[in-house]
Amino acid sequence: MARVLDGKALAAEVKNELKLEIANWVNLGHRAPSIRCILVGDDPASHTYVNNKIIAARFVGIDAEVIKHDSSITEEQLLREIETLNADSNVDGILVQLPIPETMSERKVCNAVAPEKDVDGFHIVNIGQLCVDMPTMVPATALAVIEMLKRFKIETFGRNAVVVGRSKNVGLPIAMMLHSDKKHDNGLGMDATVTICHRYTPKEKLDNFCQNADIIITATGVPKLIKANMVKPGATIIDVGITKVTDENGKSRLVGDVDYDEVSKVAGALTPVPGGVGPMTVAMLMHNTFQAAKNLRTKSALQ
């Protein structure tokens, strides 16, 4: 049976480390790192996600507040609020919970957050920096995947990795770090040979690439997309998918992209859903927020 890559336990470990580091930081006389989460509308999943982030932030010692708006807020009002938070020297991290109402441009809103406070790593400057291996804010989910590979000691150098899903916030930054040179500036490169598959990859080709992969990262939201016959014995599988399904008894639960029970008989290591990448994403968001606080402190010390 595949080794279970327990993201929940690892996230607890990361958060405990951060808690200690932040306590030390505050002991040195700095104010606590701070994050503001903007939440628009009443999507229940978004409310749950933001709530989890606030709980984690307070646990590690980050000052966290939610700023709630109902969905009638205009894009202009939202942009003005982001401007105010950008200018507020007591705010280190700004997060706009996605999705936002369809009347607004997600891209415009993401690019309105000051890059150095963009703890979600969605600003084009942060994406560009990631691409050229500069130190940057990395999208938390992508960073969670890389951190899991590192901490669970999954070898990536020279290995075949397949990223299934080409979303700009998840699949793309993962593919960026996986294929990049470890020796470069930001230390995030993993030196794997990377194949990016997506909705237009024909099924039999997806099967082939997966069967040939030492590492599969899947982030599609298609339940049971990755089946046992697509997995090379011993391969590592990181399941970023998270979909709410209702079973025959009318009970709903969260599932990933992987046919877990069958694949765990073949794979060497596998993340569960829930309890895999999800909790690590929250932990890495806290990491980013503390990093933003330190960067802003360094910046203001230099000015």
Added chain:
Amino acid sequence: MARVLDGKALAAEVKNELKLEIANWVNLGHRAPSIRCILVGDDPASHTYVNNKIIAARFVGIDAEVIKHDSSITEEQLLREIETLNADSNVDGILVQLPIPETMSERKVCNAVAPEKDVDGFHIVNIGQLCVDMPTMVPATALAVIEMLKRFKIETFGRNAVVVGRSKNVGLPIAMMLHSDKKHDNGLGMDATVTICHRYTPKEKLDNFCQNADIIITATGVPKLIKANMVKPGATIIDVGITKVTDENGKSRLVGDVDYDEVSKVAGALTPVPGGVGPMTVAMLMHNTFQAAKNLRTKSALQ
């Protein structure tokens, strides 16, 4: 025998189109688009490249000047010069010919060019925009490859493409466009399944990926890296490599990454070196410069 994808002839076509479009633009009362090429040091290849760019620019009706410096110029002086060109409303495109002396930070210099005048597409803002499918300045070589695939009508949708080489200015942006969604904003997506191979891809894995590819884009500078036994019959091969080699008679010539004579017996279509991607790169730089001129005009009209 493989169809020869004649980049020289295609570049002539593109430049003739641009010449006409620019003449129309000037007839409308606009000043001619303009580019300034900064050339530091005395590398003969760089001088040749810049010279080719100037000749092409003048042919299409772009006002082009070289600004030469010897290699004793400091980074600070170079940055100041770029600042001046950024602020000059008579300059549309700024190009710093790489490599620059090792005493300078290439990244810092590339990021100093105003993104809207960055006709090389190396600024992190332009890279970030490319990644999220926004309209942007695309590095000319990468754009040349995509334009060749389009104009030579090479189908990419759902096909396997391998990019050999992960350089930030060539391999990376090519992989970005090849895997992206055609339907998105900038219209550059090619919807292929893309594998990024590099120096740490083990030889037998590189062979496998290439044998499985409908399209191979190689940009490594390793002569004869791509051999006939690595190529699927009928595949398309775009050779971005360009290396000066000296033959047994002491005569030097330019070669690509592909073992041309042998591969052309197997491949369906193949670019020669020289006369393939090289001339198209220059043509696409002219395209970018004209685009910069139009963008700047639109921007100033809106202000």
